[in-house]
Amino acid sequence: MTERLNLKDHDREQLRAALAERGVESYRGDQVFRWVWRRGVESVAEMTNLSKALRERLASETRLPRLEPSDQRRAADGTTKLLVGLEDGREVESVLIPDGERRTLCVSTQVGCAMGCTFCRTATMGLTRNLSPWEITEQVLIAERILTARGDTRTITMGRGKGGQVQRRLTNLVFMGMGEPLHNLEGTVTACRILTDPEGLAFPERRITVSTVGLADRIAPFLERTNVNLAVSLNAPDDEVRSRIMPVNKKFDMDALLAVVRELPLSGRRRVTFEYVLLAGENDSERQARELARRLSGVAEKVKINLIPYNPHEGAPFARPSDEAVERFRRLLLERGVEKVMVRRPRGDRILAACGQLALSSQSSASQSSGSQSSGKDRSGS
Numbered sequence: 311m312t313e314r315l316n317l318k319d320h321d322r323e324q325l326r327a328a329l330a331e332r333g334v335e336s337y338r339g340d341q342v343f344r345w346v347w348r349r350g351v352e353s354v355a356e357m358t359n360l361s362k363a364l365r366e367r368l369a370s371e372t373r374l375p376r377l378e379p380s381d382q383r384r385a386a387d388g389t390t391k392l393l394v395g396l397e398d399g400r401e402v403e404s405v406l407i408p409d410g411e412r413r414t415l416c417v418s419t420q421v422g423c424a425m426g427c428t429f430c431r432t433a434t435m436g437l438t439r440n441l442s443p444w445e446i447t448e449q450v451l452i453a454e455r456i457l458t459a460r461g462d463t464r465t466i467t468m469g470r471g472k473g474g475q476v477q478r479r480l481t482n483l484v485f486m487g488m489g490e491p492l493h494n495l496e497g498t499v500t501a502c503r504i505l506t507d508p509e510g511l512a513f514p515e516r517r518i519t520v521s522t523v524g525l526a527d528r529i530a531p532f533l534e535r536t537n538v539n540l541a542v543s544l545n546a547p548d549d550e551v552r553s554r555i556m557p558v559n560k561k562f563d564m565d566a567l568l569a570v571v572r573e574l575p576l577s578g579r580r581r582v583t584f585e586y587v588l589l590a591g592e593n594d595s596e597r598q599a600r601e602l603a604r605r606l607s608g609v610a611e612k613v614k615i616n617l618i619p620y621n622p623h624e625g626a627p628f629a630r631p632s633d634e635a636v637e638r639f640r641r642l643l644l645e646r647g648v649e650k651v652m653v654r655r656p657r658g659d660r661i662l663a664a665c666g667q668l669a670l671s672s673q674s675s676a677s678q679s680s681g682s683q684s685s686g687k688d689r690s691g692s
């Protein structure tokens with residue numbers, strides 16, 4: 311028996327092609343896409359501008375699955391960790407971060423991660439598999455349902471195109487959860503296309519940021535296929551420290567990474583964000599701030615820096631630097647010509663605080679009941 315077509319797992323072009331293979335006219339593909347994303351229908355029967363015969367066919371040949379949260383934990387500052395149950399029984403997490411008028415969701419792109427960053431708890435899971443595009447976009451729909459259920463009825467107007475404007479509960483999306491988005495290039499690109507399609511979820515590209523650990527060979531191909539914002543986890547001023555805490559640096563060192571960024575054809579005021587998790591005693595000294603500014607001198611006008619004080623967990627291999635150390639680091643960068651330097655506040659300290667921790671915690675409870683142990687490190691700043 312042929313597998314049912316998952317109507318949520320394709321961008322508009324892919325859906326048109328997949329339906330065309332089944333003999334469905336291409337404009338019908340557009341209609342189905344709109345029903346799925348703009349109208350959020352839960353069954354083909356609700357697609358009332360399709361003929362009855364087509365609806366019956368699609369009902370038997372396609373599916374419209376939906377994911378649900380398996381756990382959620384809310385911190386005093388409103389940050390909420392969502393554990394999302396997948397169809398194969400695995401789980402990934404998303405983090406909902408309300409901040410004034412902004413309601414940001416941090417989404418995962420893989421179950422686990424292969425990149426092995428030493429400060430990251432997800433790294434200890436290894437990589438299980440990539441998420442499909444719909445498993446990424448479902449995290450967005452789940453978070454919006456949760457906001458609605460909580461009575462947070464604030465919306466922001468987005469969208470254009472045939473579907474007209476749309477009201478969204480979330481204002482911003484960041485791909486900084488479990489997994490390396492560019493290691494799951496196809497899944498991430500397709501999810502971004504669904505999220506930004508005016509007939510889809512209609513998020514403006516500038517409201518979406520995809521973060522990479524620095525897979526230098528995938529940055530340009532990614533930006534050729536989507537126009538969302540890019541963030542690169544730098545986390546060190548030199549190759550010695552970076553290779554120690556981020557094994558990817560052994561494959562793509564800082565020169566390779568900065569060369570790619572230098573060549574990016576960024577238009578207008580668009581900049582690449584460099585994320586820099588400050589680890590006390592490891593990468594937060596005055597010398598390292600000066601070295602970082604020196605390394606960035608060729609790309610300074612193309613980048614902005616987010617400094618993120620580490621968010622340690624029990625047993626974490628690093629500590630959070632003092633506020634004074636963070637401020638000193640920031641000031642030294644500014645004094646040396648890096649114009650845009652932000653400090654990001656850690657959020658949700660009182661729940662399991664960083665990406666990877668909630669899923670690991672859930673695994674841990676399961677494994678503890680079967681007598682084994684789960685351990686993990688923390689990822690800060692996601």
Ligand code: SF4
Nearest residue numbers: 423425427430433489
């Ligand atoms: S920080 Fe990101 S890329 Fe590095 S191991 Fe963790 S999830 Fe993977």
